[in-house]
Amino acid sequence: MVKLIHTFADHGDDVNCCAFSSSLLATCSLDKTVRLYSLSDFMELPYSPLKFHTYAVHCCCFSPSGHILASCSTDGTTVLWDTHNGQTLAVMEQPSGSPVRVCRFSPDSTCLASGAADGTVVLWNAQSYKLYRCGRVKDGSLVACAFSPGGNLFVTGSSCGDLTVWDDKMRCLHSEKAHDLGITCCDFSSQPVSDGEPGLEVFRLASCGQDCHIKFWIVSFTHILGLGIKYKSTLSGHCAPVLACAFSHDGKMLVSGSVDKSVIVYDTNTENILHTLAQHTRYVTTCAFAPNILLLATGSMDKTVNIWQFDPEALCQARSTEDHLRQFTEDWSEEDVSMWLCEQGLKDLVSIFKMNNIDGKELLNLTKESLADDLKIDGYSYEKEAMENWIGKKKRTSPMTNLTLPSLVLTPNRTLKMAINRWLETHQK
Template sequence: MVKLIHTLVDHSDDVNYCAFSSSCLASCSLDKTIRLYSLNNFIELPYSPLKGHTYAVHCCCFSPSGHILASCSTDGTTMLWDTHNGQTLAVLKQPHGSPVRVCRFSPDSTYLVSGAADGSIVLWNVQSLKLYRSGSVKDGSLVACAFSPNGNLFVTGSSCGDLTIWDDKMRCLYNEKAHDLGVTCCDFSSHTVSDGEQGSRYFRMASCGQDNQIKLWLISFVDFLGCELKYECTLNGHTAPVLACAFSYDGQMLVSGSVDKSIIIHDTKTRSILHTLTQHTRYVTTCAFAPDIPLLATGSMDKTVNIWQFDPKQHCTGSLLEDEPKMSVENWSEEEVSVWLCAQGLKDLVGIFKMHNIDGKELLSLTKHSLTNDLKIESLGLRTKVFRKIEELRIKVDSVSLGIPDEFLCPITRELMKEPVIAADGYSYEKEAMENWISKKRRSSPMTNLPLHSLVLIPNRTLKMAINRWLETQQKYNETT
């Protein structure tokens, strides 16, 4: 359960960014100010607002200790503030005075990165307050940046859609076209993950963009070998450009905010939607989790910052959708179907579903034809969204009821594989599904989006034997129950 506990209404223009320390919340705005609030009671601190920028403030962030706040602006500067008294510590001027769009501290507070509209990126030495290294991306504005948890590398995102990986010497290690219409934000999880194959450890990173998508990536870094960026999956749910994304501090949740005015909280393990929040009245521009307490802050072009609180018992535990019925879907009542619709952002369809007495069993049996002819849902886009959500629900139901191991499911069809084959990307797919993928002149991996150096498909006999053994076990179990 997530509930709205406070709304901050002090900014006089769009809220561009918000950030937490262990004791404060900071927000910045087109109104040229940064405001700070105590987490004890959400009262604005005596020295707030911070004024010094002469144009819009695009981003703000706390140093890991929380003693310094950085902010950057269209005025071409990144300012450092003392969070104890609000005093200005430094004004760092971007080379050529280009508008600064993003700033980030390294995990050990040694460096501060600032990225600008002209593609320039500067690594500042925080102790000396002097420029340490500088560089630039080939095309576009720098609009996103995030440090890896160990500080050995950082990633920038550009308005042209590229993700670029840099080391702490400002050497470009890797570049990837990630979002067709431009990157808007990126963030690292603080916890490493295993690739599940060779036991290698990776940093998990999320990026979002103007293409309405959120992508998860795995990044490995070895000093003398460079680094590897590996596409993991795409999280869906938003119907418009996604402007912000952020991991919870335990890495179990990812929050995103969009032009569609909604906030979606995703479970990073199951990749399901946990909560959909729709209280903002204009574009959601920023979202952030608090480090030590179950709080979430979201900011919007509606000039407000909303503070959300998680039920401590459910915080970061991989719970189901907010208020989603916990019983088997087939047993859902009409009211529980209505709750599910609301959680999917389909509140406007509740009346139609109730009129046709759609319960859980009926919900799972709906088809595109019945949505059109029986329920009379005229909008093609709405029908497509409903049907996609129902398909996702069917997959969830099938996976839970059968207990199918994820590695037995084809990444393309999400169905149990019958003839698994290994493709050149190293992943296993259902033979027919992969042949269809290739027949449509697709020459990239369904899992990584990277080019396939070969179109040869090799039968995965080991996996097929494992699937058959699992099926035999299931059959014996069913015969005895």
């Protein structure tokens, strides 16, 4: 369904970011350069690499038209480049001179946001190249930024773990702790969650962090009622900090890259894992989907950028099968769910599920959080021997949450076991 079709190995140091326009791929690196490639033949453009920055380049992004490329660096500058000839259009210096970690264009190309290590965020006028507004987060470095599809809002993420929502006048509308150990990336889906009422924008936001989690949020906004942001769910799959996440252009997939060296592609509807890609040999620092075609780029501290191609027919077939299975499971009665639990070797959970009236529809909506909060199941995985020793010492609380365990029944994590077996099969050839 997805295959590796090309690898770029031109950078001399860690790859920090990659970005697509409709016809080009841009990559940037600790080696102080930005490189541009044509998507038609994967050849590097004649005027690449782009050289101006005097220190590491942390982020790069295209304007919606693809005519301008922005890059930002430890040197405290955000540079605008003409993608037709590689010429420098503007050099915008962060007012504080602090290292710039992230930059993003607004959807209408009128503004460019840049976030720095000292917590300052600047909105630049993308036509005049002048500073428009400036703000600052309470704590930490700014390392992530994303504009809502309508451009009325943008979100920043900090190394302290805070998600902050700003309006286009640089007014702080909301801030909350999203990831305990720091945010690393965030991205809006371009597709609305629902049509909603006139004037109501409802979109899905993804964030990831050093806590190894990817979280989905629902962001709603109206000029009358203002902003609403609600946590939806957490995606599992990575066993180490997640450094990057990005939605596909149609919003149907989310990709993530991690310190565990893997790339995971999720179905955003079911939140199931579609693919786990393990080609990189060091931390995966960046990932991006192309805007119009089923191409994925992933970059790593191994100094390479991989290009992956999806098979659209296989993808449609997989989604059709999954939708059929989901529809089938949705019709299960409580007894059907009990039978399924017994078949999975989870007979000890039958009484808990029955007590909570879990039928097929409820089963499909269960998350780790609902298992822990509503069904009072711990929801974490431990080594069996360690947990047996814990219980043997008369401990009756969760090692992770310190909450009282209503049951001392240990159930095997078959999903984790399968993931470990897949990893062993891949790495022990």
